[in-house]
Amino acid sequence: MSRVKGLTLVELLIAMVLGVFVLSAVFGVFVSSSISVTSTGQYNQIQESARLALRLMSDDLSQAGFYAGLTGTSLTTRNVSVDAVVNNDCVGLGENNASVPAGRGHFRTIWSYRQSAVPSMDCTQQALLGSHVLQVKRLLGPNVAATALSENRYYLVSNHAQARLFAGNQQAPVLVQGRYWQWQHRVYYVERRDDGMPVLKWRQLYVNGGMVEEELVEGVEMLQFLFAVDSLGDGRVDSYITASAMSEAQWDGVVEVLAVxxxxxxxxxxxxQGGISDGRLRLTLPDGVVSYDDGIPRRLFSTTVMVRNAALVAEGAG
Structure with missing residues (x-):
């Protein structure tokens, strides 16, 4: 009768040690794979947030100053009859820098500044220090029918001779061969939410509420601009100026912004948490180098936008 042989104590110990090594290797691969998936997801989200934020601002910047038949002029109440009042407005520096044209100065279709302890606009008091604030005004296309106007929007009706700006809840003025366009004013800035997450926001013009704050993209922590300007009027870029370095005279039409x-x-x-990044990061922006050491993954993105409707500088005087 044969005897059943088992493992000796030494063999059992060896098997257990080998099993531990195998399990450790498998667990290490699993942890590494998990960290890689998490890190990839983070960077994909960063890319997607940047893509959306850049697209929104690029669309507005490329069409800044588009005013249908008035494109290329600096608007005042001399060339636009303003039949509407904006409550809770975002008014920037300059004589003519509100949501609708005033009767004086150069109407600023693009304007930006660096947020400091004393903000240049009341509606962006909570914007992050060091980040830039951007203001853009334009008409949104395509033009709309008089029967399709929204009561909560502002509109410009114009022909080759005149233009009138009015609220959508008013009786729409009628001009011979006039076309109706939605009037838009947007202010972009970065603000930190109550949970600590920085977000890109804008204030957008409505009849009800004026410049209403809306959250756009989370994760945007710094926003800065570099302006390519033409100071000689020859259609060529003469210099590149940051928002914080542009003077009031330059914003008022001494230079023409050709690209941003x-x-x-x-x-x-x-x-x-996976330690793929060492947690230290230095990024070079127009206003200088910014440093981070909190271990949170970040990326710097940039794009250049051609301004298609640069205003004629001569129209801003007076």
Whole structure:
């Protein structure tokens, strides 16, 4: 009768040790794979946030100053009859820098500044220090039918001889061969939410509420601009100026903005727990170098936008 042989104590110990090594290797691969998936997800989210933010601002910047038949002029109440009042407005520096044209000065279709302890606009008091604020005004196309106007929007009706700006809840004025366009004023800035997450916001013009704040993209932590300007009137870029370095005279039509480079710092929601990043980061922006050491993944993105409707400088005087 044969005897059943088992493992000796030494063999059992060896098997257990080998099993531990195998399990450790498998667990290590699993953890590494999990960290890689998490990190990839973070960077994909950063890319997607940057893509959306840049697209929104690029669309507005490329069409800034589009005023249908008045494109290329600096608007005042001499060339536009304003039949509407804006409550809760975002008014910037300059004589003519509100949502609708005033009777004096150069109407600023693009304007920007660097947020400081003393903000230049009341509606952006909570914008992050060091980040830039951008203001853009234009008509949204295509033109709309008089029967399709929204009561909560502002509109410009114009022909080759005159233009009138009015609220959608008013009786729409009628001009011979006039076309109706939605009038838009937007202010972009970065603000930190109550949960600590930085977000890109805008204030957008409505009849009800004036410049209403809306959240656009989370993770945008820094916003800066570099302006390519023409100071000689020859249609060529003479210099590149940051928003914080542009003078009031330059904003008022001494130079023509031909292009704008947008810079975004976008971060992930959480820190890089896998240690793929060492947690230290230095990024070069138009206003200088910014440093981060909290371990949260970040990326710097930029794009250059051609301004298609640069205003004629001569129209801004007076």
């Amino acid at each position: 480079t947008v810079y975004l710092v976008v971060r992930a929601a959480n820190d890089d």
